[in-house]
Amino acid sequence: MTILSFTEKNQLTQDDIAEACNVTRQAVSKWENGNGFPEVSLLLPLCNELEITVNELLSGERVSEEDYLKKAEENMVNLVREAQESKKKIILSAMAAGLTIIAAVPLFLLSGMLAMENWMRILLIIIGLVVICGGIVIACILDRDAGAYECPDCKNRFVPDMKSYIMGPHTITKRKLVCPNCGAYKYCKKVLTK
Numbered sequence: 581m582t583i584l585s586f587t588e589k590n591q592l593t594q595d596d597i598a599e600a601c602n603v604t605r606q607a608v609s610k611w612e613n614g615n616g617f618p619e620v621s622l623l624l625p626l627c628n629e630l631e632i633t634v635n636e637l638l639s640g641e642r643v644s645e646e647d648y649l650k651k652a653e654e655n656m657v658n659l660v661r662e663a664q665e666s667k668k669k670i671i672l673s674a675m676a677a678g679l680t681i682i683a684a685v686p687l688f689l690l691s692g693m694l695a696m697e698n699w700m701r702i703l704l705i706i707i708g709l710v711v712i713c714g715g716i717v718i719a720c721i722l723d724r725d726a727g728a729y730e731c732p733d734c735k736n737r738f739v740p741d742m743k744s745y746i747m748g749p750h751t752i753t754k755r756k757l758v759c760p761n762c763g764a765y766k767y768c769k770k771v772l773t774k
């Protein structure tokens with residue numbers, strides 16, 4: 581989405597919009613560049629300020645009356661699709677983690693229970709560890725890729741790079757990350773859309 585054309589037409593500056601929406605100028609700049617999307621609660625104040633409808637904001641252009649329904653339906657379908665794809669990736673990620681454990685545990689059990697040479701025991705344990713590492717990597721790649729994280733301070737939504745994703749302490753729904761917009765290092769909520 582880009583709101584640039586709307587701000588130009590209404591001769592609004594980034595500061596005007598930032599003030600109306602109670603966000604930083606950097607957040608507005610990201611919206612303008614299409615690098616981020618305002619939080620749901622900001623959509624109405626933003627559209628009021630720009631004197632457009634949410635439908636037009638999502639479409640990125642003025643929508644004529646006859647196209648209005650068609651555009652609205654397109655936008656709805658796109659939003660639902662994005663959320664569904666994120667969910668799918670999260671489920672896949674959980675499945676990868678689960679399958680990994682199912683695959684690796686028997687290897688550890690066998691290495692502990694059966695009579696065998698020590699080198700075979702060690703080999704089984706190593707294979708088990710490799711399977712687990714591979715599974716975790718796949719689960720992380722899928723999960724990082726799904727949706728985005730939302731900064732609790734400035735509501736900026738972003739996808740962290742792999743390093744900060746892996747290093748960040750986390751709960752099931754939150755991960756501690758540095759917000760690229762305001763620089764806060766906080767627990768950011770996982771959200772399904774960017």
Ligand SMILES: [Zn+2]
Nearest residue numbers: 731734759762
């Ligand atoms: Zn922030």
